[in-house]
Amino acid sequence: MGHLCDSGLMVTGIMLSKVLGEWWHRGDGPAHRQLADRVQVLVLDGRLPLRTRLPAERELATTLGLSRGTVTTAYDALRESGFIASKRGAGSWVELPARPRQVTPSWSLTPYGGSVADTFIDMAHAAPGAPTGDLYPAVQAAVARLPEFLPAHGYYGNGIEMLRGAIADRYTRRGLPTRADQIMVCAGAQHGISLVLAAFVAAGDRIVVEHPAYPAIFDAIRQVSCRAVPVALTALGWDLDLVEATVAQTAPRLAYFIPDFHNPTGLCMDAEQRIRLARLAHRRQTLLLIDESMVELGLEHPAPPPVGAGLPLSVQENLVHLGSTSKTFWGGLRVGWIRGQSELLHRLAVVRAGTDLASPVLEQLITVELLEQADDILPRRNKELADRRDQLTALVRERFPGWSVPHPPGGLNLWIDLAAPVSSMLALTAGRYGLQLAAGPRFGVDGAFETRLRLPYTLNAEDTVTAVDRLAAAASGMGGATAPSVAPATGLV
Ligand SMILES: Cc1ncc(COP(=O)(O)O)c(C=O)c1O
Numbered sequence: 001m002g003h004l005c006d007s008g009l010m011v012t013g014i015m016l017s018k019v020l021g022e023w024w025h026r027g028d029g030p031a032h033r034q035l036a037d038r039v040q041v042l043v044l045d046g047r048l049p050l051r052t053r054l055p056a057e058r059e060l061a062t063t064l065g066l067s068r069g070t071v072t073t074a075y076d077a078l079r080e081s082g083f084i085a086s087k088r089g090a091g092s093w094v095e096l097p098a099r100p101r102q103v104t105p106s107w108s109l110t111p112y113g114g115s116v117a118d119t120f121i122d123m124a125h126a127a128p129g130a131p132t133g134d135l136y137p138a139v140q141a142a143v144a145r146l147p148e149f150l151p152a153h154g155y156y157g158n159g160i161e162m163l164r165g166a167i168a169d170r171y172t173r174r175g176l177p178t179r180a181d182q183i184m185v186c187a188g189a190q191h192g193i194s195l196v197l198a199a200f201v202a203a204g205d206r207i208v209v210e211h212p213a214y215p216a217i218f219d220a221i222r223q224v225s226c227r228a229v230p231v232a233l234t235a236l237g238w239d240l241d242l243v244e245a246t247v248a249q250t251a252p253r254l255a256y257f258i259p260d261f262h263n264p265t266g267l268c269m270d271a272e273q274r275i276r277l278a279r280l281a282h283r284r285q286t287l288l289l290i291d292e293s294m295v296e297l298g299l300e301h302p303a304p305p306p307v308g309a310g311l312p313l314s315v316q317e318n319l320v321h322l323g324s325t326s327k328t329f330w331g332g333l334r335v336g337w338i339r340g341q342s343e344l345l346h347r348l349a350v351v352r353a354g355t356d357l358a359s360p361v362l363e364q365l366i367t368v369e370l371l372e373q374a375d376d377i378l379p380r381r382n383k384e385l386a387d388r389r390d391q392l393t394a395l396v397r398e399r400f401p402g403w404s405v406p407h408p409p410g411g412l413n414l415w416i417d418l419a420a421p422v423s424s425m426l427a428l429t430a431g432r433y434g435l436q437l438a439a440g441p442r443f444g445v446d447g448a449f450e451t452r453l454r455l456p457y458t459l460n461a462e463d464t465v466t467a468v469d470r471l472a473a474a475a476s477g478m479g480g481a482t483a484p485s486v487a488p489a490t491g492l493v
Contacts, residue, residue: 196348228445
C-alpha cells in the first residue's frame with residue numbers, strides 16, 4: 001500500500017504486515033535483517049510516512065508469526081541506523097536518519113550535488129534534463145522582456161496574461177477552446193494537484209485514482225486526509241465499465257486520471273473513452289482532475305484531443321486540467337497550470353491566497369518563449385526520448401530475459417513486469433550499487449506492484465548503460481530463490 005493510514009500517524013500489526021507483503025521474508029539472510037531492510041525501503045520510498053507509529057514488538061511478532069526476539073532485533077537495527085525512534089511509553093515511530101548510514105543517498109527529488117551526483121545514478125525519478133540549447137536563448141529573451149514588468153508590483157495572482165494566453169491557445173489548438181481567464185499558472189502540476197485538493201475535497205472524501213498511478217498523488221491524497229479508491233489499469237488500458245461501477249459504488253468527490261502517456265505505464269486513453277469519462281463525471285457530479293503532464297510526450301503518435309473536447313460546456317464544468325513544463329522543458333522551471341471554468345479558478349485563487357501569492361515572473365516569461373518554440377523543440381526532444389526508450393528496452397531485455405518489457409507509445413517510463421515479487425528488495429539492493437530505483441509498490445496502494453519496476457528512459461546513453469550494469473549487479477547480488485536471473489552483457493546493444 002502506498003500509505004498506511006489516512007492520518008499517517010499509526011499503523012497496526014495487520015496493516016504493517018499488509019504493506020510488507022507476503023514476500024518480504026523470502027530473500028536471503030536472517031528474518032530480523034530482512035524485516036529491518038524491508039521497513040527501511042518502506043520509509044525511504046514514502047510508503048511508511050515519517051512519524052508513523054509502528055506496532056508494538058509483541059503485536060508485530062504475533063501478526064507476522066515471528067518470535068518476539070526477531071522483531072526486537074529488527075527494531076534495534078532500525079533504531080541504530082536512525083530509521084525509527086522510540087520513547088518509553090510512546091512506542092516507536094518512523095524517522096529518517098539525520099545522516100543515512102549504509103543507505104545513500106536520500107530519496108529526495110533534489111539534485112544531490114557534488115560527489116553524490118557523481119556517484120549515484122537516479123532512476124527513481126522520471127524527468128529529463130533541460131534542453132540547454134533551447135533554454136539559454138529562452139532565458140535571454142525573457143530577461144530582455146522583463147523590464148516592461150518591473151514598474152508594477154509583480155504579483156500576478158493567476159499568472160501573467162501573456163503566458164495564460166499562450167497556454168489557452170495551445171488548448172484551443174488541441175480542440176478544447178480556452179480563454180486566458182480559464183488558466184491559472186502555478187508552480188508545477190504537483191502544486192496544481194494540492195491546490196485543487198485544498199479547494200474541493202474535505203477530510204474523509206474518496207478520490208478515485210488509476211492503479212498504478214503517479215506516486216505523489218497518493219501523498220497528496222493522504223495529506224488532505226482523503227481515501228484513495230484505486231481502479232485497476234491493466235496492460236490493455238482503462239476499463240471504463242470498472243470506472244463507472246467504482247464511481248457508482250463509492251460516490252467519490254474527485255477522480256484523478258492521467259490519460260496521456262500515463263505515468264508509470266505510458267498508456268494513452270483513446271478518444272471514445274475520453275468522451276465517456278467526461279460524461280460519466282458530469283452525470284455523477286464528480287470533479288474530474290485530468291493530469292496532462294505527459295501530454296506532449298507522444299513517441300509513436302500524438303495524444304487525442306483533451307478530455308472534454310467537443311462536449312457541451314455543461315459537461316466541462318466538472319473538468320479541471322493540469323499542465324506542466326516539467327516533462328517537456330525542465331522540472332527546474334517549476335511552471336505548471338490549472339485549466340478550469342472561471343468560477344472554479346476563482347475558488348482556487350481564494351485558497352491559493354493563503355499559501356503563495358503568485359508565480360515568479362521571469363520563469364513565466366521563459367515559458368512564454370519556450371511555448372513559442374514548442375513545435376520546433378518538442379519533436380527533437382521526443383526523438384531523443386524514443387531513442388533512449390529503445391536503448392533501455394534493448395539493454396533490459398538482453399540482461400533480464402525473464403522480465404517483460406513493454407513498448408510504451410509515449411511518456412517517460414518502462415513499466416516492467418519482473419515475473420516475481422522482488423521489486424522492493426531490488427530497489428534496496430540497487431542502492432548499494434549506486435543506483436536509485438522507485439520500487440513498484442510506490443505506484444499503488446496496499447502493497448500492490450511488488451512484481452513491477454518503473455524504469456525511466458531519461459538518462460543519456462552512457463548513464464543508461466552504467467545504470468543497467470548496476471541493476472544487473474544488484475539483481476545478481478540479491479541472492480535468494482526469487483532473485484532475477486541475469487544474462488551477461490554482449491556489448492552489442
Ligand atoms: C503525472 C504527473 N503529474 C505531476 C507531476 C509533477 O510535476 P511537476 O514537476 O509539474 O510538479 C509528475 C512528475 O513526475 C507526473 O508524472
